[in-house]
Amino acid sequence: MTMPTAEVSAVRSANWCGCIPVVVNLAPTSLSSPTMPPPLHRMVSRMSYLHLGLADEVKRLYKFAPATLSFGFKRGGESGSLLTGSAPRDENISKGDGEHSAGESDDSNRTTSPNIIADTAKYPVCWFEDESSGMALRWHMFAGVLYDIMKDRKKSSEALPWRLRVHFTSYPTHQILSFANGNVPQTLEHMFNNSLKQALFLQHGSSKVAMGLSKASHQKLWDAIVGSHYALYEEINGDGLQSCGSKHNGGENIQYVPVRVMVDNKPALQRPCTVFVEETNSVKRTIGDLLADWLPDKLGGETSLVNNKDVSVSVQGISLSLSIPILDVWKCLCHP
Missing domain, CATH: 3.10.20.620 (Ubiquitin-like (UB roll))
Structure with missing residues (x-):
């Protein structure tokens, strides 16, 4: 649903x-x-x-x-x-x-x-x-x-x-x-734009969406970050990115979402994540599914992860259940 x-x-x-x-x-x-x-x-x-x-x-x-x-x-x-x-x-x-x-x-x-x-x-x-x-x-x-x-x-x-x-x-x-x-502000802006392009490429499998963003849209997104201005961000996220095929709000036609996993302050794992379990193409992939797949050696599978009290999973500072679908987490709590 x-x-x-x-x-x-x-x-x-x-x-x-x-x-x-x-x-x-x-x-x-x-x-x-x-x-x-x-x-x-x-x-x-x-x-x-x-x-x-x-x-x-x-x-x-x-x-x-x-x-x-x-x-x-x-x-x-x-x-x-x-x-x-x-x-x-x-x-x-x-x-x-x-x-x-x-x-x-x-x-x-x-x-x-x-x-x-x-x-x-x-x-x-x-x-x-x-x-x-x-x-x-x-x-x-x-x-x-x-x-x-x-x-x-x-x-x-x-x-x-x-x-x-x-x-x-x-x-x-x-x-x-x-x-x-x-140059501190300029370097920050370039880093943000590069991260945005990487995320869009991971999601869509091509650079077409990122290239389709106008200079004005890039500037509005950056101004939203600088001023912590959600309405300005949503103006581009809901209209500009969606018009390029992102479908961020509704979730239709989304097959992949860009995910970055950080473990114990080590370098992040950054990959595209399928939103459905591949064998079914209808059952939504959960946080537990993703972690068991990406970190099998460290976590020993989802069952071990659930029972391990020393392991905590959080997004935006919020501890989440491993049963929550990745797509729902991405739509609600993704970074700009």
Whole structure:
């Protein structure tokens, strides 16, 4: 039975409202000021990237960082400009802005405006670290996915708020990807577009759908990510992609959906997944079917997975029954 379109849209809309309370501190190794700035609090959308959701906080903390970045770029001549790949400090940011206190609530619930990252030259190269584990966080993954990975390593009492450190020095190129030419927003956008093209190719088996998206549609999708704007995303997802043959909402004619499985913070498995059990072409494939098929050596089949209390399966931070059809999960909880 296919889920009604209205129900699918309602679940997706509620999912887009999901946020993570984050506390971000400046890493001591990136401090050049005599005093450490106070921590900054922010609600970050699960559907965003950390560098987007914490753009304001990054710029506020950057003025306390050293003038020379160890990422390989240094300040330029007398005008204070930077060589390609680094970011000038915003001298218009007042000390009061930089010392934004944890008690101020006006910033904590804001979504990121596209204007915050419009001037790509002013976004400093930085990286985030999970405080409790000390792990460098992979910036090309959505904030919700990163949090879910880190949450499994913490005690339940330590899971929220999510405490992060932002670094402006000692970029760990051996652990996480670098930003192309030091341009943070542009690299994020390119990474998102590439992921979208990969997903559409996995779903349709060709690049025709991805190539059919107009430049304006790509821009609207990216603006939806930057601003956590579900209505704008749905405008393209429901109309633009569907007109290219995606049939995302109704589920008709869908044979494959793109699935990415992450196990214990290891490299993801990314493949097209058939929505029906191949032998029947009518029985919907479930989460349990997929995991038993993709991870037989690790999980030992679906029965072993069900009985293994050390194994948990979640999508968008929600623990799901292994009996739920993959198609329903994809329609309701897929990432942009």
